[in-house]
Structure formats: C-alpha cells, structure tokens
Amino acid sequence: MNTPLKITGKTGVCGVIGDPVGHTVSPAMHNAAFSALGLNFVYMPFRVPKKDLADAVQGMRALNIRGLNVTIPHKVEVMALLDEIEPSARAIGAVNVIVNDKGLLKGCNTDAPGFMRALKERGIKVKGRTVVILGAGGASRAICFALASGGAGLIILNRTPGRASQYAADITKATGQTVEAMPLNPQNLAVAMEKGRILVNTTSVGMSPEASETLVKSDIIKPQHTVVDIVYNPVKTRLLKDAEKAGAGTINGLDMLVWQGALAFEKWTGHRAPVEIMRKEALRALKGI
Numbered sequence: 001m002n003t004p005l006k007i008t009g010k011t012g013v014c015g016v017i018g019d020p021v022g023h024t025v026s027p028a029m030h031n032a033a034f035s036a037l038g039l040n041f042v043y044m045p046f047r048v049p050k051k052d053l054a055d056a057v058q059g060m061r062a063l064n065i066r067g068l069n070v071t072i073p074h075k076v077e078v079m080a081l082l083d084e085i086e087p088s089a090r091a092i093g094a095v096n097v098i099v100n101d102k103g104l105l106k107g108c109n110t111d112a113p114g115f116m117r118a119l120k121e122r123g124i125k126v127k128g129r130t131v132v133i134l135g136a137g138g139a140s141r142a143i144c145f146a147l148a149s150g151g152a153g154l155i156i157l158n159r160t161p162g163r164a165s166q167y168a169a170d171i172t173k174a175t176g177q178t179v180e181a182m183p184l185n186p187q188n189l190a191v192a193m194e195k196g197r198i199l200v201n202t203t204s205v206g207m208s209p210e211a212s213e214t215l216v217k218s219d220i221i222k223p224q225h226t227v228v229d230i231v232y233n234p235v236k237t238r239l240l241k242d243a244e245k246a247g248a249g250t251i252n253g254l255d256m257l258v259w260q261g262a263l264a265f266e267k268w269t270g271h272r273a274p275v276e277i278m279r280k281e282a283l284r285a286l287k288g289i
Contacts, residue, residue, distance in 0.1 A: 013064075015069070085106070113263055216242065
C-alpha cells in the first residue's frame with residue numbers, strides 16, 4: 001500500500017541530472033517506489049548544462065544528495081569528477097548512477113544489466129547471435145559491453161565512424177567477441193541486418209516530438225528479427241511499429257528504463273525495488289506527457 005510523500009528533516013534526496021530533463025518520467029517512477037515501501041526519500045529532476053556539470057557534482061556532495069541518475073549528455077564526462085568507479089562501469093566507460101556514501105561519490109552503470117534484464121524478461125537469448133547496434137553514445141557503450149559479455153557478436157553503426165571503431169576495439173579487447181564497426185548509412189545497415197538477428201536503436205531518433213523519424217527502412221526488417229528501441233517516449237516508436245508490421249519481435253525502451261531504475265533504486269536504498277509499481281507509474285507518466 002502506498003503511503004503519501006511527506007518531506008521531513010530526515011528525507012533523503014535522489015534525482016537525475018542531464019540536459020534536457022523535462023521529458024523524464026523517473027521522478028514518477030522512483031517516488032512511487034519510495035512511497036510503496038514507506039521509505040523517507042524524494043526524487044527530483046535537475047537540469048544541468050554541460051558547463052555546470054562539475055558544480056552539480058560538488059553540489060551533490062555539499063547537499064548530501066544520496067543518489068543521482070546521470071543521463072545525456074553527462075554519462076562519460078561525469079566519470080572524471082567522481083571518487084570511485086565500479087569496475088564494470090570503468091570497463092564500459094560510462095556512468096549512469098552515482099551513489100553518495102557519506103561524501104564518497106561512487107559511479108555505477110545500471111544501463112548494461114538493466115538492458116539484459118529487459119531482454120531476459122522477454123525470453124530473448126543473445127549468446128551466439130549477431131546484434132546490430134545503431135549509435136555509439138554512452139548508452140550504446142553500456143549495451144554493447146553487456147551483449148558482448150553475454151556472448152553476442154556485434155555490428156556497430158554510427159554516423160561518426162571513428163567512435164564506433166574505437167568502441168569495437170575496446171569491446172573486442174575486453175570480451176574477446178567479434179565486433180565490427182561501420183558508418184551508419186542505408187547500404188551498410190541493409191548488409192548488417194542480413195547478418196544480424198537483433199537490432200538495437202540506442203540513438204534518440206524517433207523520440208517525441210520527432211516520433212515519425214526512423215533510421216531503418218521498413219523493408220529490411222524481417223520476421224526473424226527482434227527489434228529493441230531504447231527510446232521510451234513514445235513507448236511505441238515508428239521503428240517498433242514498422243517492426244510489428246514486418247512480423248518481428250519488439251521490445252520498447254520502457255523495459256530498459258524500468259530495470260536500470262530498479263537497480264539504481266536498490267543501490268541507493270538497499271531495498272528490493274517494486275518493479276511492477278515502477279513500470280506502472282512510468283507508463284502513467286508517459287501518457288500524461
């Protein structure tokens with residue numbers, strides 16, 4: 001049973017930093033979870049432009065903020081400002097969660113395990129399969145490491161091919177899996193989709209308000225594919241709609257959002273996250289945007 005949020009002098013503060021953050025549904029998701037478990041916490045969004053990132057991290061320490069999610073564009077740059085980085089986050093090269101332990105700021109990555117939990121929940125196995133990845137940002141890097149560590153081969157396509165090539169080299173060195181990198185264009189994507197069985201869009205293309213945009217021509221999606229889009233607003237992007245029409249399996253960005261959030265929640269509170277409550281409230285918040 002949910003209890004109403006009541007701010008006191010002992011209320012713990014968590015939140016999300018990024019730019020923009022106006023679209024986030026994390027406050028609804030986390031505050032519902034705190035309330036459901038009767039925890040004296042509150043979760044807030046904080047818009048932090050790039051130039052203010054260092055000040056924001058110092059502010060976390062000074063204000064004794066217990067935990068922060070880190071989103072675009074800070075997942076890589078924030079690492080240099082923290083006291084400690086979990087080995088898995090260090091290997092990935094991106095942080096999406098900060099835990100404040102009495103002034104010691106520890107960087108973690110729940111994007112990677114959150115993504116894998118979302119796949120597992122839908123019965124998707126990656127070992128021995130080739131996965132096509134669109135984009136080479138912070139979320140992409142986490143997802144690529146998770147997939148490669150799970151035994152998948154990867155083809156990374158990015159508009160800036162140099163970054164994709166660096167990711168491919170890093171992931172191959174760390175995991176031993178075969179990782180290819182290609183410039184993102186229609187020709188290369190068509191070739192990659194012939195080899196791959198799973199497609200993951202880690203870019204923001206298709207996010208509201210540009211919900212009609214997609215990087216993938218519908219005719220290269222086949223019934224044997226599973227298409228994953230980490231965009232969660234809208235829940236069903238044009239890419240996922242096209243995939244459904246083609247008879248392919250689909251997984252939306254809400255699944256990864258909820259699982260990475262649940263794992264962050266557990267790091268901050270030490271309590272098992274009420275995942276279904278978080279999913280319900282995130283979906284409710286999305287419908288209200």
